[in-house]
Amino acid sequence: MNIIDLVEKENMKKKVPKFQVGDLVDVHVKTFEGEKERIQIFNGIVIAKKGSGVRETFTVRRIVQGEGVERVFPLHSPNVADVKVKKSYRVRRAKLYYLREKSGKSARMKEIRRKVKRKAKKTNNVKAEKKTKNQVSPKELCIKGENLAKKFLKKKGYKILKRNYVCKSGEIDIIAYDKGVISFVEVKSRLSEDFGPPELAVTNEKRSKIIRTALNYxxxxxxxxxxxxxxxxxxxxxxxxxxxxxxxxxxxxxxDGVFN
Incomplete structure (x- = not known):
C-alpha cells in the first residue's frame, strides 16, 4: 500500500451510512457559528452518487418555493455527521438528473413498500374505517401541533409568554423566553413528507409576516x-x-428573512 492509499484510508469513515440513488434522506451537516457547533439538516432526494473511496460524493435535490435546490456532499467529510434514509423509491437509473426538468406530480416517484400478506376483507374494512376516524382537518392538525410544541418547548426550558399573538401584520404561534432571548416560534405540522419536511412550509412570504409581527410585539x-x-x-x-x-x-x- 502506497502513501496516497494510506492517507485516503485514514480519512475514510469507518461507518458509512447506507443509502442509494432515489432515497429521500436527511443529511445532518455540522455548521459552526464562532465556537458553537450545531447540526443543520438538508432534506431531499439523492439524485446521484459519484467517485469512490475518500473522493466519493452524493448529490441531494429538494424543492424550495417551487425552485430546485441541489447540494453536493463529500461522503467522507467530517462535516457530514450522518445521512438518515426517510423513504426509499423505486428507480431504474443510476442518476436522476431528469428530475431537474420535472415539477409537481411529474417529479414524484413510486415508493418502495414492503410486501405484506393480504388479510381478510373484514380486516381491511376495519383499517379503512379507523383511517377515516383518524383523519384530521388542517385546523385540528395546527392546534394539535401547537399544543405539542408548547409542551416540548417547556421541557427544553422555554418560558411561554404568549400564544397566538395576532396583529395586522400576521400571527405568531408562540412567543417564549429562552435564556435571556425572546424566541418567536413558528410551529409547522405535517402528516407526511411527500412535499418535504414541515419547516419547508415557512415560505419567504410567511417569514416576512412573522418578522413584521415580531417587531409589532x-x-x-x-x-x-x-x-x-x-x-x-x-x-x-x-x-x-x-x-x-x-x-x-x-x-x-x-x-432579514434568510434561512440559516
Whole structure:
C-alpha cells in the first residue's frame, strides 16, 4: 500500500451510512457559528452518487418555493455527521438528473413498500374505517401541533409568554423566553413528507409576516435592548401519532428573512 492509499484510508469513515440513488434522506451537516457547533439538516432526494473511496460524493435535490435546490456532499467529510434514509423509491437509473426538468406530480416517484400478506376483507374494512376516524382537518392538525410544541418547548426550558399573538401584520404561534432571548416560534405540522419536511412550509412570504409581527410585539410591549430570534418547531406525525417526530430549529432564519 502506497502513501496516497494510506492517507485516503485514514480519512475514510469507518461507518458509512447506507443509502442509494432515489432515497429521500436527511443529511445532518455540522455548521459552526464562532465556537458553537450545531447540526443543520438538508432534506431531499439523492439524485446521484459519484467517485469512490475518500473522493466519493452524493448529490441531494429538494424543492424550495417551487425552485430546485441541489447540494453536493463529500461522503467522507467530517462535516457530514450522518445521512438518515426517510423513504426509499423505486428507480431504474443510476442518476436522476431528469428530475431537474420535472415539477409537481411529474417529479414524484413510486415508493418502495414492503410486501405484506393480504388479510381478510373484514380486516381491511376495519383499517379503512379507523383511517377515516383518524383523519384530521388542517385546523385540528395546527392546534394539535401547537399544543405539542408548547409542551416540548417547556421541557427544553422555554418560558411561554404568549400564544397566538395576532396583529395586522400576521400571527405568531408562540412567543417564549429562552435564556435571556425572546424566541418567536413558528410551529409547522405535517402528516407526511411527500412535499418535504414541515419547516419547508415557512415560505419567504410567511417569514416576512412573522418578522413584521415580531417587531409589532416588541414595540407594543416597549421591549428594547433585548436579543430575539426566530425558531421553528417542525412536527411530523406518523401512523402512530402518539410519538411524532418533533424537531426544534433554533435561530432558523434571520431578521432579514434568510434561512440559516
Amino acid at each position: 416588541l414595540m407594543a410591549n416597549q421591549i428594547e435592548d433585548m436579543d430575539y430570534r426566530f425558531d421553528i418547531v417542525s412536527i411530523l406525525f406518523k401512523e402512530n401519532d402518539n410519538n411524532p417526530d418533533i424537531e426544534l430549529l433554533k435561530n432558523a432564519f434571520t431578521a
